[in-house]
Amino acid sequence: MKELLKNLWRQMMVLTVLLNTTLVMAQTAANEVEIKGTVISGNENVVLAGSTVVIKNADGRMVSSMNTRKDGTFSLKVKPLTTITVVINYIGFNDYNSGAITMKQEDIDLGRIYLDTKSNLLEGVTVVASRKKPLVQSARDKLIYNAASDISNKSGNAADVLRKAPMLTVGANGDLKLRGNSNIKVLINGIPSRIMAKNLKEALKMIPASSIVSVEVITNPSSKYEAEGAAGVVNIITKKKLKGTSGTLDMTGGNLEHTGNLSLNMSSGKFNFSAMGNYSVERERTTSSLTRTNLNNGKQMGSLFQESNMLQTTKGGSASLSAQYKIDSLQTLEANYSYWNGSWPQNGGLYNRYTTANQYQEYRQKTEQSGKFNFSEWVLNYQKKFHREGQELQIIGQVSTAADVSNYTTEQYKPDGKPAFIEQGPNNSKEREWSVQADYSHPFGQEGKTSLETGVKYLGNTSRSVYEVLNSALPVDPDRSGSMQYRQQIFSAYATLNFDLGNDWSLRPGIRFENTDINATFQNNAPYTRKFSNWVPNLLVVKKLGERHEVKLDYNERIRRPWIMDLNPYANAADPLNIIKGNPYLKPELTRKLELSHTYTGTKNTLLTSSLYYSANKSAVEQITRVDEKGISYTMPDNIGESTRMGLNVNTVFNPVKNWTVNAGAEIFHLKFRSSSLGLKNDGTFFNSSISNTINLMKDLQFSASADYGNGFITLQGKNSANYSYRFALKKDLMNNKASLTLAVINPFQSNFRETVYAFAPTFQSTQINRFYNRAATLTFSWQFGGLSASKEKDSHFPDQSDDKSLRRRRK
Numbered sequence: 001m002k003e004l005l006k007n008l009w010r011q012m013m014v015l016t017v018l019l020n021t022t023l024v025m026a027q028t029a030a031n032e033v034e035i036k037g038t039v040i041s042g043n044e045n046v047v048l049a050g051s052t053v054v055i056k057n058a059d060g061r062m063v064s065s066m067n068t069r070k071d072g073t074f075s076l077k078v079k080p081l082t083t084i085t086v087v088i089n090y091i092g093f094n095d096y097n098s099g100a101i102t103m104k105q106e107d108i109d110l111g112r113i114y115l116d117t118k119s120n121l122l123e124g125v126t127v128v129a130s131r132k133k134p135l136v137q138s139a140r141d142k143l144i145y146n147a148a149s150d151i152s153n154k155s156g157n158a159a160d161v162l163r164k165a166p167m168l169t170v171g172a173n174g175d176l177k178l179r180g181n182s183n184i185k186v187l188i189n190g191i192p193s194r195i196m197a198k199n200l201k202e203a204l205k206m207i208p209a210s211s212i213v214s215v216e217v218i219t220n221p222s223s224k225y226e227a228e229g230a231a232g233v234v235n236i237i238t239k240k241k242l243k244g245t246s247g248t249l250d251m252t253g254g255n256l257e258h259t260g261n262l263s264l265n266m267s268s269g270k271f272n273f274s275a276m277g278n279y280s281v282e283r284e285r286t287t288s289s290l291t292r293t294n295l296n297n298g299k300q301m302g303s304l305f306q307e308s309n310m311l312q313t314t315k316g317g318s319a320s321l322s323a324q325y326k327i328d329s330l331q332t333l334e335a336n337y338s339y340w341n342g343s344w345p346q347n348g349g350l351y352n353r354y355t356t357a358n359q360y361q362e363y364r365q366k367t368e369q370s371g372k373f374n375f376s377e378w379v380l381n382y383q384k385k386f387h388r389e390g391q392e393l394q395i396i397g398q399v400s401t402a403a404d405v406s407n408y409t410t411e412q413y414k415p416d417g418k419p420a421f422i423e424q425g426p427n428n429s430k431e432r433e434w435s436v437q438a439d440y441s442h443p444f445g446q447e448g449k450t451s452l453e454t455g456v457k458y459l460g461n462t463s464r465s466v467y468e469v470l471n472s473a474l475p476v477d478p479d480r481s482g483s484m485q486y487r488q489q490i491f492s493a494y495a496t497l498n499f500d501l502g503n504d505w506s507l508r509p510g511i512r513f514e515n516t517d518i519n520a521t522f523q524n525n526a527p528y529t530r531k532f533s534n535w536v537p538n539l540l541v542v543k544k545l546g547e548r549h550e551v552k553l554d555y556n557e558r559i560r561r562p563w564i565m566d567l568n569p570y571a572n573a574a575d576p577l578n579i580i581k582g583n584p585y586l587k588p589e590l591t592r593k594l595e596l597s598h599t600y601t602g603t604k605n606t607l608l609t610s611s612l613y614y615s616a617n618k619s620a621v622e623q624i625t626r627v628d629e630k631g632i633s634y635t636m637p638d639n640i641g642e643s644t645r646m647g648l649n650v651n652t653v654f655n656p657v658k659n660w661t662v663n664a665g666a667e668i669f670h671l672k673f674r675s676s677s678l679g680l681k682n683d684g685t686f687f688n689s690s691i692s693n694t695i696n697l698m699k700d701l702q703f704s705a706s707a708d709y710g711n712g713f714i715t716l717q718g719k720n721s722a723n724y725s726y727r728f729a730l731k732k733d734l735m736n737n738k739a740s741l742t743l744a745v746i747n748p749f750q751s752n753f754r755e756t757v758y759a760f761a762p763t764f765q766s767t768q769i770n771r772f773y774n775r776a777a778t779l780t781f782s783w784q785f786g787g788l789s790a791s792k793e794k795d796s797h798f799p800d801q802s803d804d805k806s807l808r809r810r811r812k
Contacts, residue, residue, distance in 0.1 A: 033103060036075035037110035039068050039088055039096075047072025048115060050328040051090040052387075058083045058100075061447070065387040067329065090115055091270055091326045133214075134605040135663045135692070136166060136653045140508075140542065140552075142218040142235075143167070143609060143651065147209070151694065152704040152729040154742040155252045155259070155778040157280065158207035158236060163708055163725070165215045166609070166651040166665050168234070169688050171713075172723055172755050172772045174201040178217070178231040179613070179647060180669055180686070180713065183560050183591075183621075185229025188236055192226065194400045194433050195340055195375050202371070205314050206342050208261040208278050210250035210782065213237045219611070220540055220554035220595060223494035223510030224439065224453055227536040230558045230591035230617065238276070246786030254778035257282045265786075270326040279317035285773040286310050287752075292766035294356075294631050302356035302631050304577060309348050310367075316342025330386065336379040343372035352577060354631055363420060365412040367574050375402045390443040390451060395436075402431040408574035421473035427570045431463035449500035453510075454493075461488040467570040482523035484568060484584070488561075489517045504544035512536040516561060520584060525569060528584050534559050550599045558593070560621065562586035566637045576632070583636045589619040602654070605661075610650045617643045622716050624678070627764040640716050641675040659696035665689065673716040679762065684714045700733035718759035725753070725774070735783075742780040751775055 039051045051068040055076055063084070064076045078084070086098040093115040101108065133146040145165035147153045153161050163170040169177045178184050186196040195203045216235040218225070225233055247264040259280040266273045290306040320338040327333060346369040354361040377400040384393040406427045412420040437457035444450040468481035496510035513535055520528040541553045568582040597611035620643040625635045647669025655661055665688075672683040690708035697703055707726035712719060729744040747753065752771045759766045 032077045033080055034075055034077050034107040035084075035086065035110070036073065036107070037086075038072045038112050039074070039090070040072060040112050040114050041093070048090050048093070050330075051088055051115075052329040054087045056085045056087065057081055060085075062389055065389075067387070086110065088113060088115065090329060134607070134653060135661060135694070136607055136651065138599045138601070138607055138609055139216075141220050141222060141540065141554075142216045145215045145217070147212045147214055149694075150692065150704065151702050151731040151742060152692070152706055152727060152744060153209045153212065154250065154729070154731065154740075154780040154782060155254065155257070155744050156209040156746075157257075157259075157282070158204040158209065158212060159201075161209045161212050162204070162215060162234070162236075164663075164690065164692055164706060165217055165234075167217055167219065167649055167667065168215075169708070169710055169723075171720075172725075172753055172770070172774070174204070176200060176204070176234075177713075178219070178234065179649065179667065180645060180671060180688075181231035181615075183230040185226060185233045186236065187233060189238060190235055191379065191396065191398070193338075193377065194402065194431070195377070202314065202342065202344055203340075205282060205344075206278075206280065206316055206318055206340060207236070207238075208250065208252075208259050208280060210252075210259075210780070211238050211261050211263070211276065211278065219613075220538070220552075220556050222453070222508065222540070223496045223512040223536070223538060224455065226457075226492070227512055227514055227534065227557070227559045228561065230560050230589065230615070232558075246784070249783045249785075250780060252778050252780040254776055256284075256774070256776040257778060272322075272324040272326075274322045275320065277317065277319040279315075281313065281315040284312045284314070286312075286770060287773075288768055288770045290766060290768045292627075292633070292764055294627055294764050295762065296629075301629075302354065302359075304355075304631060305353045306575075306577070307351045308575075310346050311348060312344055312346045314342070314344040316340070316372075330384060332381075332383045334379075334381040334383075336377075336381070338375075338377045338379075340373070340375040343370065345370045345372075350575060354577065356631070362415050363412055364415075365410050367408065367410050369406075369408045369572075369574055371404075371406050373402060373404045376400065388443060388448075390441060390448050392441050394439045396439075397434075397436045399434045400432070404429045404431075406570075406572070408572060410574055410576070412576075421471055423469065423471045423573070423576075425467070425469045425571075425573060427465065427467040427568075427572075429463060429465035429568075431461070433459070433461040435459040451498045453496040453498070456493045457491070459488075459490040459492075462486070465568050465570065467568075469571075469573065479524060480571060480573075482525075482569070484520060484522050484570075486520045486567065487518070491515045506542045506544075508540040508542075510538045512538075514559070516588070518562070520567060522569060522584060525584055528567070530562075530587070532588060534588075534590070548601050550601075552595075552597045552599075554593075554595045554597070556593045556595075558591045560589045560591075562588065562621075566621070571634075578633050578635070581634060581636045583638055586621060586637060587619055587639050589617055589621050589639065591615055591617045604655055606652075606654045608650070608652045610648070612648050613646070615645045620673070622673070625717060625759060625761065625764075627761070633764070640673065640680075641677065642673070643716075644672045646670050661694045663692040665691075671714055673714070675716055678716075680716055682714055682716055682718075684712075684719065686711055686713060700737070702731045704729040704731075717761055718757060720758075721754075721756040723753075723755065738785065739781070739783040742778075742782070744778045744780070746776040746778075747774055748777075 035055060039048045041048055049068055049070045049072055053068060053074045054065040055063050055078055057063050064078050066074055066076055068074045081103055083100045083102055085100060088096040096113055096115055133149050135146055135149050137144040143166045147161045159170050159174055162168045162176060167179055175182055176184060186200060214237045218233040221233045245266050250261040252259045261278040263276040287309045292304040293300055294302040318340040322336045324332060324334040348367055350365045350367055352363055380397045382395045408425045410423045414420050435457060437455060439455035441451060441453045463486045466483045469477060492512060492514040494512040496508060499507040501507055515533045518530040536557045538556045543551045545551065566582055566586055567584045569584050571579050571581040573579045593613060593615035595611055595613040600608040619639050621637050622640045623635055624638040624640065625633050627633045647667060649667035651665035653663045668687040670685045674681040688710040692706035695703045705728050709724040711722050725747055727744060727746045729742055731740055731742040733740050752773045755770045757768045
């Protein structure tokens, strides 16, 4: 009997639970409200299948969404809310917004909803002006310099723009550094371009300043970015996409440069086409004098004195064509083709006087160096968005080919003017690279406070270089001729999590795995094979303090692999006493960095950012110079050992008065190099500073003044003296703001800039004085034609701009 009662009790409990569950489910289902309707084209009276329907609550947050069916209908069930808003969009049509709808318990039938076609007709030439962005903006992992908001960027090239971006410096010779480190990963529109990795200094000269919209300086990149680039990532964003039929034209003339840049855009329905082409010619004149003392156990063994005068003319152009097809409201397919062609021939004279205890050598020579390249790149980009905000898939395929020529011809003459010999050193190379990558982001939870970003990438590269040296007075030296074949394969995968921890705390841990396989064979050297794997972690912790302050702590690891230009054993002997060559046995380097930063956002676009950082590298790559017993110096990259950096940087943007904007930055850092194998060490403390002023003198007249200064820089073997530049610009708007004239002057108060370079090693000491003749004046005419309304669609060509989608949503 007792057992029977127990069984009966159990059955009653089960029935009670089942009954309660059924009632709860029934009540929940009964409480849900259905919202339905049909989307119709207003002009053609046809259904619009695939339209995006979004339901938002009173706070503007999405609570449900879907695409309309084949018959144009939709039906969504949501929990009862006080008020809702229904938003519907379809490409080529004006968006529908229901406004606030008060909800009751019954279902809502919106009936037939008609969308009007967007008009692409242009009444004459109409320019839709867009609000000018602040000069500098702060994001979670980057600082954004809006170059288009600075009138001084109407002339010049990308290097001139980058010198005004936060934390970036450009030396007198064009070398780009981020916080004193030249190992930077440079992207174009969020995608790595091989042209930037091959010859960054010359490639930057090929990009007109007027074509750059903004520059993103990313010092704490997430795992989504390739681990290449010890200092960080710089993303150069060119002209944004526009709707309608439109274009821009920029033409610049000056004493040192002539450039032309034309961009066109045509949009019709689901298709968008854009094309861009530019051509530039830039002259650079440099003179230098070198005094070097050769040493042996601290004793002077000889001395070298040189004077040179070189003129380089950089000329070339690039063209790009882009076609985008909007498959539906959630899918986009884009194809891009880019072509670059450039050359930078150098012509000059060189005087040499070399003296030892029992030798005196004096001669003059004429030198011609011809550097040129052809580069083509194809990119296919597919982007799939889902109904849920923040859920996205992107697949990118990329193929590039390049052909390079780097030759020199030296004619040497005796002191009496008679010819001694002619030497030629041709070096030809071809390269092909291909890659495919997939990136996926997924939010978790109803509010998306936690999200995952993950992806994979495969990259392959093959290249071949053939080089030789031909001397009219000497037999062919087999050690100075040969060939190299190079192959590199990289497989990588990453995962990044974004957490909203509450109380204005957020966390972004990430890990990236990269497996690298490098193989090189040489005609006159032993084969080079390297296989290595790297786990590259990073961590970002963010704390928001009220509405104006934000503090970030970041840990990051970055790697640098040997580049083809570093590995190529080709020796450039245009100056036979100073030979430059590659090192086929370089090893990769790993850099670890810790950074603490603070951001203050004030009223009226006021921004103040500051950071304290420390980085260390155990296998740093530096250019090393060695002098042999004959007095000939050989410069090549090498793994020197250890380097550390500690620094503090501050950047601010503010308006002293209504029509005056100031952008200023300063940085102080300590560098330390040490090489046990070479028995060398060097350290020093340096600072860089920059300031830019823009003043609206009247309605259609603007004035800009900018300057930058750095007190020098060191390497393992030496030190450079101070570097500075300054420029002024005056812009006049014309034709009802459809066109403008900009007059710019660069370094007007000096004919040249002087730089002193000190170098030392156990085998030599040297002092070199360089003079860069960079005083210039330019006049730029800019014209905007067609309907220039900015597209509201996210540009799928910028995949790396969406790293913190979940973090940004919480701040709406």
